[in-house]
Amino acid sequence: MMVYLDNSATTRPDPEVIRVLSDVMENIYGNPSSLHGLGGKAERLVKQAREAVAKTLGVSPKGIVFTSGGTESNNAAIKGAAFQYQNRGRHLITTEVEHASVYEVCRQLQELGWKVTFLPVDVQGRVRPEDVEKALTSETVLVSVMHVNNEVGTVQPVQAIGSLLQAYPKVLFHVDAVQSFGKIPLRPKEWGIDLLSLSGHKFHGPKGVGCLYIREGLQLMPLLVGGGQEEGYRSGTQNVPGIAAFAKAALLAAEKGKQHAPRLYQWKMEMLQKLQSKLSGMMVNGDLSREGCAPHILSLAFPGLKSEVIVHALEEEGVFVSSKSACSSKGEKPSRVLKAMGLSDEEAVGAIRISMGLDTTQSDVEACTDALLRVIPQLQQVMKVHGS
Amino acid sequence: MAIYLDHAATTPVHPEVREAMLPYLDQYFGNPSSIHRYGREIRQAVDRARDQLARGLNADPSQIIFTSGGTEADNLALIGVALAQKERGRDHIITSAAEHHAVLDTCHYLERMGFRVTYLPVDATGQIQLDVLREAVSDRTALISIMYGNNEVGTLQPIRAIGELARERGILFHTDAVQAFGMEQLDVKELPVDLVTVSSHKINGPKGAGALYIGREVPLFPQMHGGQQERRRRAGTENVPGIVGFGKAAELAVANRKEHREQTMACRHAFLEELEASGIRYTVNGHPEHFLPHILNVSFPGVETEVMLMNMDLEGIACASGSACTSGTLEVSHVLKAMQLPEDVTRSAIRFSFGLGNTGEQAAEAARTAVQIARRLGQKGI
Ligand SMILES: Cc1ncc(COP(=O)(O)O)c(C=O)c1O
Ligand SMILES: Cc1ncc(COP(=O)(O)O)c(C=O)c1O
Numbered sequence: 005m006m007v008y009l010d011n012s013a014t015t016r017p018d019p020e021v022i023r024v025l026s027d028v029m030e031n032i033y034g035n036p037s038s039l040h041g042l043g044g045k046a047e048r049l050v051k052q053a054r055e056a057v058a059k060t061l062g063v064s065p066k067g068i069v070f071t072s073g074g075t076e077s078n079n080a081a082i083k084g085a086a087f088q089y090q091n092r093g094r095h096l097i098t099t100e101v102e103h104a105s106v107y108e109v110c111r112q113l114q115e116l117g118w119k120v121t122f123l124p125v126d127v128q129g130r131v132r133p134e135d136v137e138k139a140l141t142s143e144t145v146l147v148s149v150m151h152v153n154n155e156v157g158t159v160q161p162v163q164a165i166g167s168l169l170q171a172y173p174k175v176l177f178h179v180d181a182v183q184s185f186g187k188i189p190l191r192p193k194e195w196g197i198d199l200l201s202l203s204g205h206k207f208h209g210p211k212g213v214g215c216l217y218i219r220e221g222l223q224l225m226p227l228l229v230g231g232g233q234e235e236g237y238r239s240g241t242q243n244v245p246g247i248a249a250f251a252k253a254a255l256l257a258a259e260k261g262k263q264h265a266p267r268l269y270q271w272k273m274e275m276l277q278k279l280q281s282k283l284s285g286m287m288v289n290g291d292l293s294r295e296g297c298a299p300h301i302l303s304l305a306f307p308g309l310k311s312e313v314i315v316h317a318l319e320e321e322g323v324f325v326s327s328k329s330a331c332s333s334k335g336e337k338p339s340r341v342l343k344a345m346g347l348s349d350e351e352a353v354g355a356i357r358i359s360m361g362l363d364t365t366q367s368d369v370e371a372c373t374d375a376l377l378r379v380i381p382q383l384q385q386v387m388k389v390h391g392s
Numbered sequence: 393m394a395i396y397l398d399h400a401a402t403t404p405v406h407p408e409v410r411e412a413m414l415p416y417l418d419q420y421f422g423n424p425s426s427i428h429r430y431g432r433e434i435r436q437a438v439d440r441a442r443d444q445l446a447r448g449l450n451a452d453p454s455q456i457i458f459t460s461g462g463t464e465a466d467n468l469a470l471i472g473v474a475l476a477q478k479e480r481g482r483d484h485i486i487t488s489a490a491e492h493h494a495v496l497d498t499c500h501y502l503e504r505m506g507f508r509v510t511y512l513p514v515d516a517t518g519q520i521q522l523d524v525l526r527e528a529v530s531d532r533t534a535l536i537s538i539m540y541g542n543n544e545v546g547t548l549q550p551i552r553a554i555g556e557l558a559r560e561r562g563i564l565f566h567t568d569a570v571q572a573f574g575m576e577q578l579d580v581k582e583l584p585v586d587l588v589t590v591s592s593h594k595i596n597g598p599k600g601a602g603a604l605y606i607g608r609e610v611p612l613f614p615q616m617h618g619g620q621q622e623r624r625r626r627a628g629t630e631n632v633p634g635i636v637g638f639g640k641a642a643e644l645a646v647a648n649r650k651e652h653r654e655q656t657m658a659c660r661h662a663f664l665e666e667l668e669a670s671g672i673r674y675t676v677n678g679h680p681e682h683f684l685p686h687i688l689n690v691s692f693p694g695v696e697t698e699v700m701l702m703n704m705d706l707e708g709i710a711c712a713s714g715s716a717c718t719s720g721t722l723e724v725s726h727v728l729k730a731m732q733l734p735e736d737v738t739r740s741a742i743r744f745s746f747g748l749g750n751t752g753e754q755a756a757e758a759a760r761t762a763v764q765i766a767r768r769l770g771q772k773g774i
Contacts, residue, residue: 008430014423014629022417029410029598035402039701040710042396072460072600075618075628105618105627112617205629210417212460212600212631227615228467229501230494239494240463241402241593243600246634312427319428326426 007323007371011206011361012154012183012301017249018208018256018363025210025249036242037233046244053251057215060258061200063193069216069237070247074182074203075105076227077216078148080238081178081199082109084224085146086118092174093143094118099131099160100344102150106180107340110148119143128291129158129345133165146176151184155341155357156290157301159188166196176222182206182214186257186362187265187298192217199224202254204246207261208362209253213246260362268360269299271369275358276302278373283380287351289342300364305347305355309383314356317383321375326357394708395754399594399747400543400571400687401712405637406596406748412640413598416633424630425619438630441639448646449588450579451605457622458635461602462570462591466494468615468626469566469587469604470537474502476611477534477564484532488512488520488549489730491539495568496726499537507534514730517679518547526557535564540572540588544727544743545678546687548576555584564610570594570602574645575653575684586610590642592634596748597641601634655750656686662752663688663744666759672766675737677728688744692762693736694770700742703765709758712743740770 008016017025028049034042036050050070058065071077086096098110100122110120121139123131136147147169149160162179169177178199181190186207192200200217204210216237218224224237231239279286289303306314311327318325338352347355358372396404416437422430424438439453446453459465474485487499489511499509510528512520520538529536536558541548551567558565566587569578573590580588587610592601606612606625618627645652667674667690677689692700697713704711713725728738744758 006430010423010426010428010430013426013431014421016421017417019418022414025417026410026414029405033402033404034710035398038398038401038710038712039698040398040705040712041708042394042398042710043401072464072631073628075616076460078618079616079627103618108617108627203629205423210631210633211629212634228464230463230466230492230497232493232497239497240461241591241599243460243598243634245598246600246631315428324426324428324430326428 005322005371007368009358009360009364009368009372010324010326011364012357012359013326014205014211015208015361016363017210018253020256021209021249021253024252025245028245028248032244036244037231049244049248050242053247056251057254060254061217062191063217064220067218067220069218069234070242070250071214071216071238072212072243073214074180074201074206077201077203077214078103078105078180079109080216080224080227081201082106082146082148083113083227085176085178085199086113087225088223089145092145093141094145095121095141095143096146096148097121097123097136097139097144098148099123099125099150101125101129101153101341102148103154103180103182106148106150125344127346128296129153129156129289129341130291131160133161133168136165137168140172140175144175146178148178148180150180151190152188152298152301153290153341154183155339156303156345157298158290159184159296159298162197163195170196183298183301185254186261187300198222204250204253207253207257210246210249213243213250215250257362264362265299268364269294271360271366272299272302275369275373279304279376282377285384286380289345289347289355300360302358303355304358305342305351306380306384307351307354308387309354311354311356313383314354314379317379318375321379323372323375325372326359327355394710395758397709397711397744397746397750397755397758400743400745402593402599403596403747404749405598406641406644408644409597409637409640413633413637416636424632425621434632437636438632441635444639444643445603448573448578448642449605450581454623455605455607457604457606457625458630459602459604459626460600460631462568462589462594463494465589465591465602465604466492466568467498469589470495470498470502470535472612472615473535473564473566473587473610474507475613482532482534483507484530484534485509486512486525486528486533486536488514488538490514490518490542490727491537492543492568492570495537495539516731516733518542518545518727518731519549519679519682522550522553522557525554529557529561529563533561533563535566537566537568540567540569540576541684542678542727543571543687544725545689545731546684547679548572548682548684551585552583559584571684571687574649575686577649580605580607592638592641595641595645598634598637600631601638603638653685656746658752659746659750659755660685660688663755663759666756667763670763672763677731677733677737677741686746688746690742690744691737691740692742692766692770693740695740695766697740697742699769700740700762700765703769704761707761709761711758712745713741
């Protein structure tokens, strides 16, 4: 039996999503930009998809731009805003715990001469809205703060940041909501968010499709040019089957998430209780309060052990979790996020992430709990004998 | 019965390609960067697709960067190389006036960033002139970007000669081979090119995947930042099913290249024979010898492009004006404009593009239909 609990890395596409993708691929192969009937069919499908996605976010379809994924959405939002508004100033504010696709973009802009403030976080991994406000200068054009952290699940106070930024109408607010969509409520318009990134494969949709919500009327320097698709915000032949499947996944996730998320939180807490009562030398990273964390992510650290070793030992038991975010899991360096939260190197290199999806069952979580209860004491024993 | 003659805009996915993709939507859905078995198996699938692409171009797999499509690959090639070359004091780009918008618009973007761009004119056949190129080249030229085969008129550029000139002068050379891949033999070991763009959905692969071939020692600043995918040259979780499908499509396209050429050439001949037999007034736009067989651009002077398109569509025949991206706008094609063709030719041009599943009989039927429409609407008494 396989227990897949690495849903923050990627999720299994929903059977209905696969059906849509495969049907569209087979039957509606026109290019939406073509004038003929087949092109028209493809164009209508993309339009419907746009409307569906907009509905799940409570925004206007005009604000939805389809991209090739979360990374592209983040790049397009941040570079697009920085380049478009560089005459207003060249200062950006973000946090030390962003995903690489925000963090590295900001570093790149730093090299090009932008000033970037990387705000610190508290021990739970949370940035303080006051710190955002304090960091604002007359040069600030953009604040980028993720909604849910992909390594520890901490929810950032994006609503509070959005509302304080209302007093600074020239400062744009970008939110990387790749990990939160379908798991916790998300209302970009009500929360004063100007730009918001989503990625299909994180909510049982297809890989290679994402979207960027852009507040209506907002101009951005496009990341990809040539062809003028997506109202000029994003050129390139639209991935019609992928877009249709993305919309299907968004509708399903918005629906299922409401029912499933509370259960995920409950299972996470039950798991944690069992682990805490039976294991020694375990740390829990991030916030655990119902409002303060995403229900599907649990980050644990076992100082003295190496995350890779734990991941492989669990794999032997048929349980798949991750060492840290997938994009960086091959790098040996301790997680930047955990370090920012104040963990030592030794603590950070022993961290694992367990992440559930909308298809996770209680027995998956129990199987993972049991596997950890078997594996961790064994590994700790080995370390005691061979270590130091 | 509908007849699809718009394969230059996009192509149907080959059944074997779809078949190859399906397991990666379902059973093998993992993230290739994950260190557990779920991830490792997926990584291998991406590597296999990279091998398939590499074989199709006779490149080394490490020289293939997967992207979300041809547009992204063109953007990456031009901006990525231009920015890297600027550090070496090279701030001049040479391209042609007949490129796809993915290249042209990127060049406009580079102009705003302070680069100087030369847009080489093309002759009435759509080809650039080598002596004009030779004159445009300078010590500050960072990159030459000239497409392999044109997407509107099918004209092939003198790629080898351009590449040799570029090598001689120590200038990097990019070619957009989106339309040529699967039609022409592309061997990067033998052809003097440094960067090549290809796109999946033009060769019966899925939409949302493309690739850039990049030669060794070509400096490139990545444009998508984030994770360490694609050897840090293109961040973002890989579109695994798309990449797997693209790999399969590339393999099929290269294996079936000769048959595909013959089949599309037969369509072309059948089409032109009908036109010739009808006695109506028409011209074929493009180069009389150096062309991609699947792209046939014909003008029916006196019948406006959009009127012809609409009527063809009513008869169930899908064809196009210029490239799909501009056809939505109904502007006169920049390619035909650059070729300086007479106005009645540019305003009545239609692109028929052949591909998988088309037969000579379909092409002939489409031609007969076009003739009827032309007679009915514009060219009365012919
Ligand atoms: C928070 C966050 N942002 C962005 C991304 C990047 O999205 P994608 O994998 O679609 O490129 C990820 C996932 O890798 C993520 O977890
Ligand atoms: C010559 C050429 N280059 C680039 C592109 C863009 O490729 P894609 O549609 O994959 O973005 C196209 C097709 O639209 C093309 O015909």
